Every structure is written in C-alpha cells, then in structure tokens.
Amino acid sequence: MRYLTSGESHGPQLTVIIEGVPANLEINVEDINEEMFKRQGGYGRGRRMQIEKDTIEIVSGVRNGYTLGSPITLVVTNDDFTHWKNIMGAAPISEEEQDNMKRVITKPRPGHADLIGGMKYNHRDLRNVLERSSARETAARVAVGAVAKILLKQLDINFYSRVVEIGGVKDDAEYDIQTIKNNIDKNDVRVIDDSVAQQMRDKIDAAKKAGDTIGGIVQTVVEGVPVGIGSYVHYDRKLDGRIAQGVVSINAFKGVSFGEGFKCAELPGSEVQDEILYDAEQGYYRGSNHLGGFEGGMSNGMPIVVSGVMKPIPTLYKPLNSVDINTKEPFKASIERSDSCAVPAASVVMENVVAFELAKAVLEEFHSNHIDQLKEQIEAQRQINIEY
Numbered sequence: 001m002r003y004l005t006s007g008e009s010h011g012p013q014l015t016v017i018i019e020g021v022p023a024n025l026e027i028n029v030e031d032i033n034e035e036m037f038k039r040q041g042g043y044g045r046g047r048r049m050q051i052e053k054d055t056i057e058i059v060s061g062v063r064n065g066y067t068l069g070s071p072i073t074l075v076v077t078n079d080d081f082t083h084w085k086n087i088m089g090a091a092p093i094s095e096e097e098q099d100n101m102k103r104v105i106t107k108p109r110p111g112h113a114d115l116i117g118g119m120k121y122n123h124r125d126l127r128n129v130l131e132r133s134s135a136r137e138t139a140a141r142v143a144v145g146a147v148a149k150i151l152l153k154q155l156d157i158n159f160y161s162r163v164v165e166i167g168g169v170k171d172d173a174e175y176d177i178q179t180i181k182n183n184i185d186k187n188d189v190r191v192i193d194d195s196v197a198q199q200m201r202d203k204i205d206a207a208k209k210a211g212d213t214i215g216g217i218v219q220t221v222v223e224g225v226p227v228g229i230g231s232y233v234h235y236d237r238k239l240d241g242r243i244a245q246g247v248v249s250i251n252a253f254k255g256v257s258f259g260e261g262f263k264c265a266e267l268p269g270s271e272v273q274d275e276i277l278y279d280a281e282q283g284y285y286r287g288s289n290h291l292g293g294f295e296g297g298m299s300n301g302m303p304i305v306v307s308g309v310m311k312p313i314p315t316l317y318k319p320l321n322s323v324d325i326n327t328k329e330p331f332k333a334s335i336e337r338s339d340s341c342a343v344p345a346a347s348v349v350m351e352n353v354v355a356f357e358l359a360k361a362v363l364e365e366f367h368s369n370h371i372d373q374l375k376e377q378i379e380a381q382r383q384i385n386i387e388y
Contacts, residue, residue, distance in 0.1 A: 001360045003144045007076075009134035010084040014076040016140045018147055020363055021061070023069030023370040025151055032056045035146040035352060036076070039139060042344025043188040044204040053079060054139055069369060074143050078136075088131070103127060107322050109333040111314030118325065126325070130336065135251040135313075138349045145352020148359035154371055155362070155378045157224040161351035163190045164307065166343050167203040167214035171196040177223055177303060190344045208340035211318025215252070215310045218347035220354045222293070222304040226381045227284070229299040229361050238297025239361050246357040247308045250349055252342075255309035259292025274302070283386035301385055306354055310346045313338055 001020035007013055036054040054076055061072030081088065087103055105126040108114035117129030149159055160180045164172050171191040184190055187197040207214045230239025240258055247256040264272050274286035286302050293304035315338035322333040339345075366381070368374035 001148075001356075001363045003356070005137060005140040005144075007078075007137070007140065008088060008131035009078075009136035010080055010088045010131060011078060012081045012088075013078055014137065014140040016072075016074040016076075016143050018061070018072040018074070018144055020360075021067050021069070021072055021147065021151065022363070022368045022374055023067055025067040025154065025371045026065055027058070027062050027067055027147070027150060028065065029056055029058055031150055032074070032143055032146040035142050035149070035348065036139065038185075038348045039142045039345050041188065042190065042342065043201050044208070044341030044343070045339050045345065056143055067371075072147065074140075074147075076139050076143065087127075105130065105334045106325050107331045107334045108325065109314050109316075109336075110320045110322060111311070114334075115325070124325070126334075133251070135342065138251060141250075141356075142349055142352045145355040148355040149352065151359050151371075152355060152362070155224070155375065157222065157358070159220060159222055159351050159355055160184060161190070161218060161220045161347040162192060163200075163344055163347050164217040164219050166200040166216035166341060167207065169196060169199045169203050172217075177221060180221060188344065190347050204341045207312075211316060213312040213314075213316060213339070214341050214343075215312040216341070216343035216346075218308050218310065218343060218350050220304075220306045220308075220347070220351045222306075222354065222358065225293065225299045225301070225304055225358065226378060227299055227301040227385045228381060229358070229365055230294075230297045232296035232298060239299060239358070240292075240294045240297055242361060243304075243306060243354055243357045246353045247306065247350055250308070250310075250346070250353055252311050252313060252346070253308050253350075254311045257292075257307045258294055259305050260290045261292075261307055264290070274300075280386075284388070304354075304358075306350070308346070308350045310343055313340075313342060 003016055003018045006015045033055050036056060040054055057075045059073045059075055061068055061070050108126055112130065113133035114126040114129050117133060118126050123129055160177060162180055162184050171193045175192050179192060183192045187194060189197050189200045191197050203214060231237040235241065244256045247253055260272065272290050274288045274291055276284060277287050278284050289302045293299055293302045315336050317335060319333040319335055322331055324331045366374055366377040368377060
C-alpha cells in the first residue's frame, strides 16, 4: 500500500492516489469526511478553517461503495482558491502582471521551509516553497489515513487519539482505552480532563493576544493489533521505526516516543520491561505496557501507544527577525494567515498517519487481493498467539 499527494495550499485542489487497497472493502465517503471534519476543528485554529469545508470526492477505485483493487483517487477542493486564481493559476502571465503581482514573498520565516527550500529549488518568490510545505497538505494525509482506518476496522483494529499537553499545561494521566473512547470528543482541545481544557484554552488565548503560537504533545492508541507485525530482521522493516518516520514527517513535529518513551531513561529495567503472562483464552499477553506495544520492532499484541511532539507553528503575527533575500537587508519575517495553536488538529493528523503506516505493514505481511482473504489471514495470525 502506498500513496502520492499533490496540490498547493492555495491551489485549486489536493489530490491523493492510493495504491494497494484490497478489493471489496466497503467505503463510505462520510467516514472519510468525518476525519476531515475533525482535522479542521480544535481551539486555536485560524480563519482559513472557516473558509474551507473539506469534503472528499472519490473519483476512481471505488464502485457502488466498494473498492475495486485498482488505485483510489481522492480530491479535496480548496474553496479559498477563488481568491487566489491570478496568483496560483497554472497559466503563464505577462511581465507586467508579474511586476504587479501581489503576495510575492522575499522575507523567509524562521522555522519554516521558506529559505532553505528557496535555495534548494532556486525560487526567488518563496511562495513557491510555502505553498507545498504548508500544513494544508495534511488534509490529504488525513484522507489517506481515513481509508486505512476503514480497512483496519474490518480487522478489529481501532484508533483513539488525544492531546496530552499544550504550552506546558498537561493532561498526562494514564487513562484506559474505554475512557479515552468515551470522552475524547467532548471538548475542543481533545483532552480527557475538562478542568485542564479551560487552562489550555486560556494558554492559547494568551499566545494569540501576544501574536505568538504554542505547541504540545499528542498521543495515539491503537487497539487490536495482532502480534508479529513488523520484523526484527532488517532495520527498515521495524514497525515502530516506520511509525516514527511517519510521525516526524508531519509538519511541525519534532519528536516521537512509544509507551513510557523518554521516561524509560529514568527508570530501572525492572520497571520498564513488560512481564509475559499466558491465558488459555487470549494467549500470551503482558502484565503492563511500558513499551507501548512493541518488542524488537514488532507488535506484541498490547495496545500500541505513540506520542508526538509538535513545535509552535512558525508563522507569527508578531514576526521574528529575518533577511530579505533580494536586498540582504534585515526585515521582519513575512506574515501569512495561520493558527495560534494546531495541537488538537495535530492529534487527528497523527492518528491517521499512524493508521496508514500500520495498514501498509499489515498488507506487506499478509498480501491480499480482497478483504475476505485478509480477514482470514489476520484471524490465523491471532490464533498463533494462543497456540504457540
């Protein structure tokens, strides 16, 4: 399973092509749109999300609600393109129009791809960089992840995500999966503890008032993953390694951990390793889950627990110092419409990125032409954990 996305932030659309989805998988576009809607929400989002109403159009690979086994093409229309047609259109423009063109960017933003991207691809208008490096592209990745989640749900693999921290305000208590499932969508910062939610809103409001931004930590929990997905044999087949790469590839993500994560550095081995137990009904299991569902780069049957760190968004309404690439004179960085905090939305993005990486690994492990074939293989794999 693999995918390709294309499109710019203020272009006409985002396009996704997904290859490798088994045939006869039932696809309801509303399930994809539900994930798209969640990505647009969250306290601290900017005006762009008031303009866009992200919905998916399926243009290939699905017929009468079921996948064909051929590539699936999804399209997300950018409603804001109507205001950017002259600037972002594909047709050539005259020199006079170029001279009069508004919104040319020559003052790169610290922490963004602007300057280095301009150097690498020899762009003198840094808009050519930021349009693609924008987090708008995560809308396409959420669409991919939504398809992956539909597939994995058929295998009784389910996903839950939450916010753990925003700007130093924490809701880092350990919750069981049912508590997360029942409470995650009850507030606009996606935390379980309502008393913490208002503290987070206050922190976001303070950052916005100061023309600043704040980041945080998000967590994804995956339930129902059978043992043995991934491999210890080669570095690039380790499932936790693949998930880590996927997570840090999300815009503004700067760190990833599993289970207790960096806390493992403080604890003795006796408090980190998860003791192995056996039950005739469920087979092998662990007495704890400090390692977050992984041993040797493979799933061990316990819930997979992934945490990701998102830095503050680099576009500030109180911009930092920069340099104009044409004059080399010091200037304040360019200001683009942006969020004060996108951590709640980032929890949705990470959940869907993890879903794709897991679905990809499952389909590599159990090559299947159609969904019933995959279900049979997964059930056989679960039986191994009992009979071994």
